[in-house]
Amino acid sequence: MFSPEGPTLRELAVQALSSVERGYDLLAPTFDHTPFRTPAPVLAAVGSVLERIGPFDDGLDLCCGTGAGLDVLARVCRQTATGVDFSAGMLDVARRQPPEPxxxxxxxxxxxxxxLPFTPAFDLVVSFGALGHFLPAELPALADGIHAVLRPGGVFALPVLAPPGPGSAAFWTLLGFDAAMRVRNAVWRPPFVMYYRAIRFGALLRELRRAGFRVELYALPEFGRRADGSPRARLIAARRLP
Known part of the structure; x- marks a missing residue:
């Protein structure tokens, strides 16, 4: 799963026993060599949809990490692209590899x-792969905060994958990971919040609508369809109502 430049098992263990902030500070130098970095095909697919539903002037990458999403913002925004993250280590790496001019x-x-320490200054907020770092109880405040930094008519864009079925190895892998994290957080402090199945798709849509968004869903056809015909991946595009 990891390249030779990626973290060792020992380094991952130390990260997992740290707080989320400290853990990502430690992981930052090797993060781009792990499967946790958003894959380029996802970034490209999201960028293609955003180009169609724009234009956008000012964009914010929420939980930007080492800056993969900033490449998308620099592509679809005409004026500014801002990355925000609470890990100083991740931001240091992001600054050293800015998007192409x-x-x-x-x-x-x-x-x-x-x-978020911003006024309503953005037309677009994106987030890639960060939802697992929030507990379900934090979802209302998160949705309200995103709403507060968007101008009227602005869009919050979030790619989501269809959950694997109970008969698949991926289903049991994710279930086992979440169970292990719950045990870890029950016996060890500080907590490390990272769950793959804590926030459900329906709950997310309900909170976005409650916060004042009109939610649209765009299939990402690059990732195909499931046996029932539904898309394997979608982009949630939540537009702030006037």
Missing amino acids: TGCRVSWVRADARA
Whole structure:
């Protein structure tokens, strides 16, 4: 699963026994050599949809990590792209590998996604692979915070994958991972919040609508369809109502 440049098992164990912030500070130098980095095909597919539903002037990458999503923002935003993350280590790596120049000004801010320090200054907020770091009880505040930093008509975009079926190895792998994390957090402090199945698709849509978004779903055809004909991957595009 990991390249030779990626973290060792010992380094991953130390990270897992740290807080989320400290864990990602430790993982930052090797993060891009792990499967946790958002794959390029996902970034490209999301960028293609955003180009169709734009234009956008100012974008925010929520929980930007080492900056993979900033490449998308620099592609679809005409003025500014801002990355926000609470891990100083991840931001340091992101600053050292900025997006290719497009005329869009890029900046980085260290802050907690649950308490964003921005006015309604963005037309687009994106997030890739960060939802598992929030507990279901935090979802209302997260949705309200994203709503608060978007201008009226602005879009929150979040790619989601269809959950694997109970008969698949992936289903039991994710279930086992979440169970292990719950045991870890029950016996060890500080907690490390990372769950693959804690926040359900329906609950997420309900909270976005409650917060004042009109939610649209776009299939990402690059990833095919399941046996029942539904897309394997979708982009949630939640538009802030006036």
